[in-house]
Amino acid sequence: MARDYMKPRRKIFRRKKKQLNRSMAGNLTLFIFMGICGVFMALPLVLIISNAFKPLDELFRYPPMLFPRNPSFDNFSDLYVLMSNSWVPFSRYIINTLIIVGGGTVGHVVCASLAAYPLAKHNFPGKKMIFQMVVLSLMFSWQVTQIPNYLIISKLGINNTYGALIMPAFSFGLGLYLMKQFMEQIPDSLIESARLDGANEFRIYWSIIMPNVKPAWLTLAVLQFQQMWGNTGSQYLRSEELKPLQFSLQQIVNGGPARQGAAAVVTLIIAAVPAIFFVICQSSIIETMTTSGMKE
């Protein structure tokens, strides 16, 4: 149903010929309201973008301006200089981020979909209880378990390794939940006929289920990416050469007034990367969310 989500159409409004129960005045009011709210939502975003292109003197200007008068790339080159002067080669931070985010995301998608398949399609003792536990885990945030998590990670001996960030990410609750709900809509007959052909459960998972839940794994990957992208890892990683990009970017932001220009670019980068991923995967994500509802 959501597949036509982004299909271009000739008219902006959907119900072309007769709009059921829609009045012109009502349309106008709602769209003006939407416009005002849209501006409120967008202004800080516009500021993030335009600040990155403002020369330093315009960043400290009174009265403030929304758009730069003499847009320049000075801030970008400032950031580049700061990066090349960093203690650990800057490319190292980028590689760390790729390892941590990539490892966490791939592991999560594999573990969560592997676990979601039996939860969605098999019938076994304890199934209901296990799923209830996952739903319960959505009802509290990570701060609750912060302290014990630190103790456990120390005990497992993965403190100050990539594993400290990667392994907990595998069992992110929201991902399993969304994946399981999405898998439920795969027709049972598909699985039954594969079973009659003699395929075992792993084979079914790999060649029937996984190709059919592509939107869901894209969604999981994007959500997980957002979670991990913002993590500076400073809680677990002490060695400078293990720290992710986010950490060094934060260091630049905290560098005081002289670095405001570079900091503005950093803020732009931090916001833009997840936004770009979202734009690319938007229709898959919406499709996954159609099945996210909580039944009894």
Added chain:
Amino acid sequence: MKRMSNRAGNNSEWTLINRIKRSKASYIMMAPYFILFFFFTVLPVVISIVLSFTNFNVLEPPEFTGWANYIRLFLDDDIFKIAIKNTLVFAVITGPISYMMCLLFAWIINEFSGKVRAFLTLIFYVPSISGNAYVIWNLILKGDRYGILNGLLLDWGFINTPIVWMKTEKYVMLFLIIVQLWLSLGTGFLTFIAGLQTVDKSLYEAAAVDGIKNRWQELWYITLPAMKPQLLFGAVMQITQSFGIADVSIQLAGNPSVNYAGTTIVTHLMDYGSIRYEMGYASAIATILFLLMVGSNRLVQRILRKVGN
């Protein structure tokens, strides 16, 4: 008779074991995820509850102290009272408002199609995924005249001297709520957009025949009941989020904030957990937070399920 029932009992036990044996593949497939889930989600909750009854500073082994942490928390800790109050204010204000915003914006966005819809979705959703890009609000709310808000108000003549927004007690919560609302159109919002698309279009036509006159009636009688599962899920997302507010407060108001005006349960927890290393006490705070989050989620689920039944 007794024997019979015994045998029946044995039988059901045997079939249970058989069923477990037959489901071997299911358990093996779930194992990797749930072993990690156990270590990083289930076990931490249990440990947190256990530690909350102890005195623990990481260096020495924990020492059992009974209810002492909880007694101290509720009777002696005045800042915790502020934290609870602020957290509840956040939960009661930003929770429902952000939930309504998610629903309302999703509903209006659903009236558009194609590129316009994708663009609007992006604008409303991006703040929630942009990491800590909300530090941009530091520039907007900066206390000198170079702050955007101060600059504009000075320029237009509303104020004569810049106001130090985030260091003035009466403004702190107001702006934290505004920024939090800006950030709050997250997973719940997407769920609603998606949910609105699953509503069967023919229902609307049927409703028009049955005498539904305007879009509001349509929303109330047709759309909302049809997307109830999404409404329930969205509620969980928004509630959990609004109880967990901390980073925004720390970044914009500082920790501790002026006169603890922006203190929430989570910032209080961080204060004891990562600054003072009173882990037992911090665990008690975490346990209270856990109970509050799960309790209010459960309550709201129960209420929402009743709506429209």
